[in-house]
Amino acid sequence: MNHFKIFSTAAATTLLAPAAMAQGIDAKVNEAFATVTGPFVNFIFAPIPGTSFPWIVLWLVAAATIFSIYFGFVQFRFFGHAIRLVKGDYSDPNDAGEVSHFQALATALSGTVGLGNIAGVAVAVGIGGPGATFWMILAGLLGMASKFTECTLGVKFRNEYADGSVSGGPMYYISKGFTQLGLPGGKILAVLFAIFCILGSLGGGNMFQSNQAHAQIANIVGDYPGWITGIVFAAIVYAVIVGGIKSIANVTEKIVPFMGILYVGSALVILIVNYHLIGWAIGQVFAGAFTGLGVAGGMVGALIQGFRRAAFSNEAGVGSAAIAHSAVKTKEPITEGFVSLLEPLIDTVVICTMTALVIIISQQLIMEETSGHYLMNEAGTGIATVGGNTGVALTSAAFGSSISWFPYLLAVAVILFAFSTMISWSYYGLKAWTYLFGEGKTTELLFKIIFCVFVVIGAAASLGPVIDFSDAAIFAMAVVNIAALYPLMKLVKAELDSYSARLKSGEIRAFKH
């Protein structure tokens, strides 16, 4: 608790700084941040020579497609089985009290469902137009196979310690899997993954969250310096991850699922009320997917945005979910793979699509009546919107146009989602950190403090550099993870073949029918 005291005293002192200086701090943080992260961001989003298509997007989609084909579209064949696993039909009653499939899935989902679904989709549709939705859904469906591959490996190669606690994730399956196959370079790739995982946890899992949480609060109470939100958030995160105040995390973990249901429910209500526009909206999605409807970059622009935001939202191929799914109690690693393939479906195909449809139907994107094309904003960075909203503000305005009090609910949801995502990612980052530097109180504390500092930086910086760095760091994880998944996928295939055979022969039986 001493750390907490020191921290809050420091926070209080900083809060007393004059307001004029405050805006200056934001600008300085922003500038320094953009300069430092620029080269890394540029490398990750470099286009394929001769095109405007970022190689990283191709990398993710190609992997998801290859895994889908290699495993014979496991996401569709074993979809029903995955649902039965989550329901607990195949769970041994003697394992009651251990981590269930449902719990592992819910924990992983609380790390992915969040701002990617609310703000990320708004960014995709705001830049790529309604057509981005089509590519987002496609990426979500294909991504189910990537998730299946990585989560099966996560459980298969996790570390189980003497006291029964477990640690898993790409760093473990890369190094152990490569050793098993007699391949060189496993350790190097694992270390590289761990480094990017730490960056990802500080970027998408942290700065993007605090940035958008601040934007949402400022949207309601009026503009004020971001670092203030940052310090408040950092103090709460610190209280949970360092102070060990479980009650905050527990409350969040219990409210977040209801917020998710409320969010999807509200979106459904808006869609039902505007049922006469649904046909038109779906038409816009398909037309935009193949023509672009005048957005920057046309069809390719829509595709890039859709794929990029889908990957950022469901994290398929990134490797983060493998860390969360590893804790499940099962004798068959592949069962958790089946369960995990539901994640991109819930996250991207259901929730993201809801957000996108509400934004399209609420007609927040300004369209030129005569041509049916969307108008660009003044800066030329995206589609012009009613009131010039982007990111979470666009989603808020879209929902608010049908349900006037919704922005308040959304503000609460965004803060809670942001918070639960931060807690999840602080864990992923910590696992990578301890993989590199070993477990120990001091090394763990150091990471947690760094994590809290980045909460403040994220809230103070502007959306552009934050979202670029967040994406870049998370995609860098995918570069390493997917490179390792290719040689390792035959191990998953062996598991799949053996499991399907035993399921067919009746050797694997449900405990409940």
Added chain:
Amino acid sequence: MSVRIIVGLDGTETGERALAFARDLASHYEACEITVAYVIEWSPFTFQTAEENEKRHKRREEEISIATTRIVAPAVDALKEAGFNASGVVKHGDVAETLNRIAADNNASQIVVGRTSSGSITKRIFGSASQNLVVMASVPVTVVV
């Protein structure tokens, strides 16, 4: 053939009365085994943090060990001392469902439980563990007040 009675304990006074009732009942049989059961309320459909999941196995072992040493083992020892044939079991799960399964797995002829107080709203809506057990049990149930 020996008769088996399952006694569901919950660490309260009514649980003790259920145990006393079962003893009394068992003394009427020539050969009777009493299984003392304690169910740790647990659901596979809750929301937990990644950190809780990581430590879950260890927590479960601790929960079982505490329930065994504090509640089940003393009851079994007392029964054995009194000359009864007794065993103990600690499980996680829904209390009613799990007690019923323990009874089924052990071919028990009946279950004895204490009445749980029904003060809270959730219990008023969803019923208490003993109410649920009476409704779903596959063997006769005695609820001791």
